[in-house]
Amino acid sequence: MSLLSFALWIQSTTFFTELRLSSYVYPIVLTGHIVGIAVFGGAVLVTDLRLLGWAMQKYPIAAIAGQLRPLKRAGFVLVAICGLLMLGSKAEEYYFNVFFRWKLIFLALVAVHALVFRGSVYGRLEEIDQAPHIPARAKAAGWLSLALWIGLIIMGRAIGFVLPPDDLHAQTRSPDVTAVQAP
Amino acid sequence: MLFAGLDSLNGSELISPALQSIHIAGFVFSIGTIALTDFSMLGLVLRGHSPSGIAKSLMPWTLVGFTLVLLSGGLLFMSDPDEYYLNRAFQVKMTFLLLALIFHYTLHARVARKDAPSVFARLVALISLGLWVGVLAGGIFIGFA
Numbered sequence: 001m002s003l004l005s006f007a008l009w010i011q012s013t014t015f016f017t018e019l020r021l022s023s024y025v026y027p028i029v030l031t032g033h034i035v036g037i038a039v040f041g042g043a044v045l046v047t048d049l050r051l052l053g054w055a056m057q058k059y060p061i062a063a064i065a066g067q068l069r070p071l072k073r074a075g076f077v078l079v080a081i082c083g084l085l086m087l088g089s090k091a092e093e094y095y096f097n098v099f100f101r102w103k104l105i106f107l108a109l110v111a112v113h114a115l116v117f118r119g120s121v122y123g124r125l126e127e128i129d130q131a132p133h134i135p136a137r138a139k140a141a142g143w144l145s146l147a148l149w150i151g152l153i154i155m156g157r158a159i160g161f162v163l164p165p166d167d168l169h170a171q172t173r174s175p176d177v178t179a180v181q182a183p
Numbered sequence: 184m185l186f187a188g189l190d191s192l193n194g195s196e197l198i199s200p201a202l203q204s205i206h207i208a209g210f211v212f213s214i215g216t217i218a219l220t221d222f223s224m225l226g227l228v229l230r231g232h233s234p235s236g237i238a239k240s241l242m243p244w245t246l247v248g249f250t251l252v253l254l255s256g257g258l259l260f261m262s263d264p265d266e267y268y269l270n271r272a273f274q275v276k277m278t279f280l281l282l283a284l285i286f287h288y289t290l291h292a293r294v295a296r297k298d299a300p301s302v303f304a305r306l307v308a309l310i311s312l313g314l315w316v317g318v319l320a321g322g323i324f325i326g327f328a
Contacts, residue, residue, distance in 0.1 A: 046241070
């Protein structure tokens with residue numbers, strides 16, 4: 001089964017068809033997605049700004065990073081669940097969307113970033129707190145994380161500005177309009 | 184069109200997604216940092232640190248966020264005032280925004296300054312979170328109205 005045929009199948013299931021056609025549930029899911037972004041993104045942002053020495057300087061980096069972790073996890077779960085619901089309901093459209101692909105690449109880079117800096121920064125925050133200055137590698141981790149997040153936001157927002165292909169198989173909210181448009 | 188120059192915002196394909204991206208980054212700064220204060224008032228994060236200290240140290244970044252959000256939002260609005268002004272979701276969003284801002288700078292500010300955990304402080308934190316979720320929901324529904 002190819003990825004595209006999987007996308008076509010999943011969006012045609014009753015659950016995702018109803019989700020796509022509902023005029024209230026879909027924007028509520030999207031609201032959940034951005035509420036999660038505010039919580040998850042906000043916690044990541046504060047951690048990054050602390051690593052750069054720009055915010056909450058009186059608080060140990062280890063305390064900020066450690067205590068915000070549950071909040072990041074909760075925010076991430078909300079973002080991911082709502083994101084997957086939207087993906088499933090318009091799987092075919094996302095499959096063809098170039099910015100959705102870029103967003104996935106940025107998400108992968110966020111994971112790579114966490115792995116790369118785990119040994120040198122995120123796993124040694126107590127040590128960094130005791131250093132007289134914030135080491136360059138910690139600042140690099142903060143800068144890169146900020147850049148990746150900004151990229152993620154831009155790619156996510158750009159998804160909505162790409163016109164879907166004309167010949168989508170998904171049943172849309174107003175079948176009359178598509179009937180008129182069809183040759 | 185409020186200012187003739189702003190009509191040129193409609194001329195570029197890149198300007199709307201750019202402004203909307205700044206708008207999102209701005210509310211991550213502003214609502215993200217306010218939510219952090221609220222969660223600490225609820226005793227969910229940064230336990231052992233006073234909510235007043237957290238609110239105070241995050242304040243400059245909340246203001247950075249407000250500035251980004253208001254500038255980008257203002258430009259988005261002025262690029263198509265009729266479209267927004269008549270939009271029911273936009274009116275709801277602006278109502279929530281006004282309430283959220285008034286609440287943030289009055290009762291919320293006063294309660295966040297007191298560090299003793301209380302049921303009242305938790306209630307204030309929950310109302311704050313609720314009002315900001317209302318602003319975000321209103322913003323999303325603009326595109327669906």
